[in-house]
Amino acid sequence: MTSLGTPIQGVTLYSFTRAFHARQYELDGLIRKVAAEGFGPGLEVIGFSSLRGFPDRIDDNFVGQFRDLVAEVDLVPTSLAVNVDTGIRRDRLMNHDELVEYMRKQIEVAARLGFPIARVQISLTPDAMESLLPVAEKYGVTLALEVHADQHGAHERVLALRDRYEKLDSPLLGFTADWGATVTGFAPSLLEAYRRRGASEELLRQLVDLWNGFYAEGPPNTQKVHGERFGAFIGLAARNGRPDLGIDFGINGTGLFGPAPIDTWLEIMPWVRHVHGKFFGIDANGEEPSVPVRALVRQLVENGYSGAISSEYEGWHWNNWQDPFSIIRGEQAVQRSAAVNAGSAMITDASEARRILNSHLAQPVRG
Amino acid sequence: MIADRIIEQGTLTTQDGRTAVEVRIPWYRAMPGSCIAGAALTVDGVAAPEDSLRWTMNNRTFSFEELVDETGEWWFPLDSAVLSGDLPVAENHSEHEVRVDLKLYIPYIITDHGVLHIEEHDTKTMKVAQR
Numbered sequence: 422m423t424s425l426g427t428p429i430q431g432v433t434l435y436s437f438t439r440a441f442h443a444r445q446y447e448l449d450g451l452i453r454k455v456a457a458e459g460f461g462p463g464l465e466v467i468g469f470s471s472l473r474g475f476p477d478r479i480d481d482n483f484v485g486q487f488r489d490l491v492a493e494v495d496l497v498p499t500s501l502a503v504n505v506d507t508g509i510r511r512d513r514l515m516n517h518d519e520l521v522e523y524m525r526k527q528i529e530v531a532a533r534l535g536f537p538i539a540r541v542q543i544s545l546t547p548d549a550m551e552s553l554l555p556v557a558e559k560y561g562v563t564l565a566l567e568v569h570a571d572q573h574g575a576h577e578r579v580l581a582l583r584d585r586y587e588k589l590d591s592p593l594l595g596f597t598a599d600w601g602a603t604v605t606g607f608a609p610s611l612l613e614a615y616r617r618r619g620a621s622e623e624l625l626r627q628l629v630d631l632w633n634g635f636y637a638e639g640p641p642n643t644q645k646v647h648g649e650r651f652g653a654f655i656g657l658a659a660r661n662g663r664p665d666l667g668i669d670f671g672i673n674g675t676g677l678f679g680p681a682p683i684d685t686w687l688e689i690m691p692w693v694r695h696v697h698g699k700f701f702g703i704d705a706n707g708e709e710p711s712v713p714v715r716a717l718v719r720q721l722v723e724n725g726y727s728g729a730i731s732s733e734y735e736g737w738h739w740n741n742w743q744d745p746f747s748i749i750r751g752e753q754a755v756q757r758s759a760a761v762n763a764g765s766a767m768i769t770d771a772s773e774a775r776r777i778l779n780s781h782l783a784q785p786v787r788g
Numbered sequence: 789m790i791a792d793r794i795i796e797q798g799t800l801t802t803q804d805g806r807t808a809v810e811v812r813i814p815w816y817r818a819m820p821g822s823c824i825a826g827a828a829l830t831v832d833g834v835a836a837p838e839d840s841l842r843w844t845m846n847n848r849t850f851s852f853e854e855l856v857d858e859t860g861e862w863w864f865p866l867d868s869a870v871l872s873g874d875l876p877v878a879e880n881h882s883e884h885e886v887r888v889d890l891k892l893y894i895p896y897i898i899t900d901h902g903v904l905h906i907e908e909h910d911t912k913t914m915k916v917a918q919r
Contacts, residue, residue: 435816438790438816441865441866442793442812442865442866444866469818469862470816470817470818470865473864473866474862474864475818504817504895504896506896507895507896507898507903508893508894508895508896508898508902508903508904509820509822509823509895510859511822511857514898514903542896544896544898644900648900738789738790741792
């Protein structure tokens with residue numbers, strides 16, 4: 422029998438995008454705030470969001486300052502989110518060699534900054550992941566490909582990656598499980614945002630009905646079905662005289678609120694190296710109304726998961742009326758409570774987190 | 789997306805028929821010049837001619853044609869870029885309606901129809917800033 426997992430509490434600075442973008446915090450101030458609020462010990466950063474000059478102009482002086490700050494405030498770097506910008510050129514997609522070098526530079530920065538994991542993205546094929554394995558080995562960084570709506574743990578592209586991982590049998594290739602793939606309802610705060618943009622109650626009712634219908638049908642297992650659903654959201658907005666909301670309905674209805682059942686994660690659970698605790702808000706009862714946080718934490722605990730969960734608040738896109746820091750505080754309380762209910766506990770002590778993360782991952786980062 | 793912050797309030801300037809405004813990225817992460825695919829600058833309903841538009845970031849100024857191949861200079865989320873164009877604006881104390889349209893490619897999202905692009909716009913009312 423699998424022994425119970427002890428997930429490590431943490432947060433991604435992405436949760437505070439709106440405050441950072443508004444220049445309310447510099448990077449060091451935001452990291453200090455995260456530590457002071459007790460949102461760690463796990464700390465995740467998106468390279469292209471938080472680090473000026475990433476990845477080509479990250480000098481040793483910055484690296485030293487970053488490492489000193491993280492040590493001072495006693496946080497534990499978990500994952501550096503890097504991007505697979507295949508479409509960076511206008512005339513064509515990157516070729517294979519360009520892509521490997523583009524990723525190598527970012528993975529090198531992850532190692533230099535002390536992040537043991539680099540979050541990579543779904544546009545990497547099984548062949549590309551195989552080509553990046555020597556890079557992962559060179560820097561001692563685990564590559565955790567993010568499974569994010571509109572994909573999910575049982576999607577054909579994800580299963581193809583899993584099968585290649587199984588063949589390659591390296592502890593440095595795995596997944597980041599994003600809870601947005603397994604959502605149970607359209608986020609109420611987004612409905613409120615549409616209401617504030619003048620959407621009628623009738624349109625919102627139809628929107629919820631459409632999403633609930635897809636939830637009942639189950640998740641899209643192919644890109645074709647995904648495309649059809651995206652089109653259905655656009656059609657709904659157009660039929661109701663609000664074509665301006667169509668793309669937004671489609672992006673959020675398919676790309677943020679993935680309707681997969683949570684047991685889809687079991688398809689890839691042994692390869693889950695990192696988790697994005699994606700969520701959209703906390704209601705008056707202190708619960709997440711559209712993401713089954715309690716069931717997801719229980720699932721991780723019961724499957725022996727002892728990596729980090731980065732709380733990832735994504736309601737900031739539309740919610741400009743609530744404080745993201747209090748929302749994160751609320752969600753992490755739900756996670757801790759759920760872990761206790763499952764017979765375990767979230768790790769909140771930094772030194773314990775370092776020890777557990779080191780054993781969860783195959784080998785320490787070679788920075 | 790943070791479209792409501794594209795235009796920086798109070799940054800409208802004008803001189804010798806050229807008008808400029810500071811703009812912020814409506815996205816959470818840095819983008820290279822090659823992903824800044826187009827813009828429009830409109831003041832009081834009059835748009836600057838497309839070929840007169842210039843984009844300044846990191847102390848370098850580009851035409852949009854030059855941005856197409858620019859993968860070395862990046863627009864960081866905390867930095868203001870400057871969008872300028874040929875547009876005479878009266879330098880009096882009256883309020884002007886400023887509109888900026890932006891088209892950005894999202895380089896890591898590849899759809900069946902190619903690289904995803906987003907089109908965002910923002911409108912704010914302001915006076916010409918005194919230099």
